[in-house]
Amino acid sequence: MVTINDIAKLSGVSRTTVSRVLNNSGYVSEKAKKRVLEVIKETGYVPSEQAKSLRTKKSKVIGVILPKISTETSSRVVDGIDRELSNHGYHILLANANLDTDKEIEHFKLLQSRRVDGIILVATNIEDRLIQTIKDVNVPVVALGQDVPGVSSVLYDDYHAAFDVTSLFIKRGHKRIGFIGVDETDRAVGYERKKAYFDAMEKARLNVDPAWVQKGVFDIESGEKAMLTMLADSKEAPTAIFAVTDRLAIGAMQALKKKGIKIPEEMSVMGIGASDLSKYVTPSLSTVDYYNEKAGTETAKLMIEHIKNITEMTRKLSMSYGLIIRDSLL
Amino acid sequence: MVTINDIAKLSGVSRTTVSRVLNNSGYVSEKAKKRVLEVIKETGYVPSEQAKSLRTKKSKVIGVILPKISTETSSRVVDGIDRELSNHGYHILLANANLDTDKEIEHFKLLQSRRVDGIILVATNIEDRLIQTIKDVNVPVVALGQDVPGVSSVLYDDYHAAFDVTSLFIKRGHKRIGFIGVDETDRAVGYERKKAYFDAMEKARLNVDPAWVQKGVFDIESGEKAMLTMLADSKEAPTAIFAVTDRLAIGAMQALKKKGIKIPEEMSVMGIGASDLSKYVTPSLSTVDYYNEKAGTETAKLMIEHIKNITEMTRKLSMSYGLIIRDSLL
DNA sequence: AAATAATGTGTAATCGATTCCATAACGTGT
DNA sequence: ACACGTTATGGAATCGATTACACATTATTT
Numbered sequence: 144m145v146t147i148n149d150i151a152k153l154s155g156v157s158r159t160t161v162s163r164v165l166n167n168s169g170y171v172s173e174k175a176k177k178r179v180l181e182v183i184k185e186t187g188y189v190p191s192e193q194a195k196s197l198r199t200k201k202s203k204v205i206g207v208i209l210p211k212i213s214t215e216t217s218s219r220v221v222d223g224i225d226r227e228l229s230n231h232g233y234h235i236l237l238a239n240a241n242l243d244t245d246k247e248i249e250h251f252k253l254l255q256s257r258r259v260d261g262i263i264l265v266a267t268n269i270e271d272r273l274i275q276t277i278k279d280v281n282v283p284v285v286a287l288g289q290d291v292p293g294v295s296s297v298l299y300d301d302y303h304a305a306f307d308v309t310s311l312f313i314k315r316g317h318k319r320i321g322f323i324g325v326d327e328t329d330r331a332v333g334y335e336r337k338k339a340y341f342d343a344m345e346k347a348r349l350n351v352d353p354a355w356v357q358k359g360v361f362d363i364e365s366g367e368k369a370m371l372t373m374l375a376d377s378k379e380a381p382t383a384i385f386a387v388t389d390r391l392a393i394g395a396m397q398a399l400k401k402k403g404i405k406i407p408e409e410m411s412v413m414g415i416g417a418s419d420l421s422k423y424v425t426p427s428l429s430t431v432d433y434y435n436e437k438a439g440t441e442t443a444k445l446m447i448e449h450i451k452n453i454t455e456m457t458r459k460l461s462m463s464y465g466l467i468i469r470d471s472l473l
Numbered sequence: 474m475v476t477i478n479d480i481a482k483l484s485g486v487s488r489t490t491v492s493r494v495l496n497n498s499g500y501v502s503e504k505a506k507k508r509v510l511e512v513i514k515e516t517g518y519v520p521s522e523q524a525k526s527l528r529t530k531k532s533k534v535i536g537v538i539l540p541k542i543s544t545e546t547s548s549r550v551v552d553g554i555d556r557e558l559s560n561h562g563y564h565i566l567l568a569n570a571n572l573d574t575d576k577e578i579e580h581f582k583l584l585q586s587r588r589v590d591g592i593i594l595v596a597t598n599i600e601d602r603l604i605q606t607i608k609d610v611n612v613p614v615v616a617l618g619q620d621v622p623g624v625s626s627v628l629y630d631d632y633h634a635a636f637d638v639t640s641l642f643i644k645r646g647h648k649r650i651g652f653i654g655v656d657e658t659d660r661a662v663g664y665e666r667k668k669a670y671f672d673a674m675e676k677a678r679l680n681v682d683p684a685w686v687q688k689g690v691f692d693i694e695s696g697e698k699a700m701l702t703m704l705a706d707s708k709e710a711p712t713a714i715f716a717v718t719d720r721l722a723i724g725a726m727q728a729l730k731k732k733g734i735k736i737p738e739e740m741s742v743m744g745i746g747a748s749d750l751s752k753y754v755t756p757s758l759s760t761v762d763y764y765n766e767k768a769g770t771e772t773a774k775l776m777i778e779h780i781k782n783i784t785e786m787t788r789k790l791s792m793s794y795g796l797i798i799r800d801s802l803l
Numbered sequence: 804a805a806a807t808a809a810t811g812t813g814t815a816a817t818c819g820a821t822t823c824c825a826t827a828a829c830g831t832g833t
Numbered sequence: 834a835c836a837c838g839t840t841a842t843g844g845a846a847t848c849g850a851t852t853a854c855a856c857a858t859t860a861t862t863t
């Protein structure tokens with residue numbers, strides 16, 4: 144591998160001068176510059192970012208910790224992050240936590256050892272030891288999707304989105320509305336969305352049969368199961384189902400189809416996520432677009448502001464959302 | 474940031490000894506080791522992989538160049554790659570080419586400047602200047618999805634998969650079979666699959682009306698458009714449609730639904746990809762599973778073999794595939 | 804013409820690790 | 834008592850860049 148020293152020797156100048164033309168800084172004569180550039184081209188020399196980083200203490204790499212790589216949300220978010228970061232010469236170092244807090248914590252250490260300039264945490268469950276880890280880390284951290292105390296975060300407006308969905312059902316005349324959620328340790332998806340559902344119901348003075356409130360685990364199968372239990376356990380079946388994710392909603396739809404219950408005539412369904420799936424299932428699923436890609440770019444922007452010390456304080460950015468009304472809704 | 478020198482000073486030993494306990498190599502007394510580990514714990518010292526890399530010439534980072542981040546195929550593949558690489562202590566540095574060969578080439582340079590230990594290219598169109606770039610790069614390169622001359626590649630068996638799909642239609646009694654492809658500059662998806670279609674038709678002595686052969690661009694809309702043109706232009710409509718990707722197939726299905734043509738009674742449809750979508754559209758789409766995640770891990774394994782110099786020669790690995798028969802097929 | 808500013812270049816220290824080599828203490832077989 | 838192998842430790846070079854500083858040389862100002 145050819146180094147700056149080789150270039151210096153071959154072009155008959157010092158290392159310093161080569162560095163100067165590389166970064167075009169300081170004074171360099173046209174003649175020297177031309178010669179150096181020639182040699183660089185001839186040799187195919189590529190400066191080592193590694194060595195540069197060691198000296199300058201900037202790696203131009205951002206670590207991104209994902210709860211899971213292969214999900215639609217993750218890939219949209221990463222797409223958004225990359226779009227913004229690449230404009231500023233940053234690269235993404237990927238870290239997959241695979242829904243395991245221990246791994247998440249381990250990744251913070253690993254990313255730190257690689258001297259990334261910042262860490263973006265696409266968050267799910269926020270435990271205390273995670274928060275402690277983040278505090279101990281000495282690079283900027285920005286969270287996406289969950290409100291992490293003391294950390295700048297880009298947040299989806301889970302409460303209002305869920306409130307709007309429930310309210311939409313109510314406005315359309317539904318009185319018995321079922322809910323399929325996830326565990327409340329997931330504060331954003333589990334707790335906030337559920338709270339909003341109950342608040343909206345209460346505000347409209349609507350009763351909630353406990354059997355109408357079910358729980359799943361982020362996949363289609365569990366949505367199907369939740370729907371079946373709801374149908375079996377409730378004295379009077381709901382006329383509308385709010386599932387906190389599209390996959391749960393689609394699972395619910397599967398169950399309804401199998402039971403011969405017509406959507407939307409006998410049962411309206413809504414989800415959250417605006418997944419590709421939601422658009423092409425039959426009937427097409429009404430949902431909420433969280434603009435994941437935009438959330439990604441906003442997170443990246445916030446990160447860059449932190450790195451450049453434009454933003455000193457921890458900031459909380461709330462994303463907007465958009466209801467998408469399709470055929471699953473009466 | 475605390476360094477190895479700080480640890481050395483604080484524990485009253487030399488840098489060398491600290492390094493020894495870090496890598497547990499060479500001779501270190503129990504006493505010294507204990508002291509050093511204490512100090513490391515107290516200070517929260519994390520060794521700089523950067524400095525280490527500079528010295529050892531190994532970064533333990535693999536660059537992954539993707540044609541597009543936010544696609545189901547990409548995220549599955551990356552998931553598989555990460556699964557294998559993380560077992561060996563490697564991290565992934567992401568690079569998004571965004572379907573642009575210039576960017577692809579640029580990324581090779583950038584990844585090289587970061588001194589990655591290897592580059593995995595998830596490939597689409599292979600142009601000559603790309604091949605030249607790969608030759609100039611001095612780290613192992615492994616390609617996935619396209620056969621790159623002189624480069625170890627993990628390949629999908631596009632020809633046989635497409636041949637099998639067409640043959641399946643034929644076996645079920647279809648005589649008029651339509652084809653929706655993509656541009657042939659994409660050798661694997663465009664050229665190979667089309668060739669297989671024609672070969673299978675010819676082998677069965679079936680005629681192909683030129684209007685039955687249409688072209689799209691990887692998204693659902695273009696599949697819809699291709700289907701409409703086919704319907705409009707052909708004297709006699711086909712009874713089966715083979716689209717080279719699931720999205721194109723789903724687009725075709727959309728078009729058929731709008732035209733009131735029943736699937737599968739009046740028209741059978743098949744795609745390739747085993748996307749999530751294929752499972753949940755109505756009727757469910759028959760397709761071919763390419764086992765993308767497995768392809769990813771295989772690619773990573775091959776990369777590691779190259780890095781460790783277990784495999785010197787360029788190797789070509791052909792993946793298997795599986796037909797998934799669902800309701801879209803009569 | 805002298806003083807001052809601008810331009811051009813190189814020397815050497817530095818970033819944070821690894822690693823070769825030298826040195827020393829200690830046990831042990833002869 | 835001597836030689837030798839084992840254990841333990843540190844000094845110093847090294848990886849490939851940046852950068853503070855010193856020193857010429859040339860141009861500009863007064």
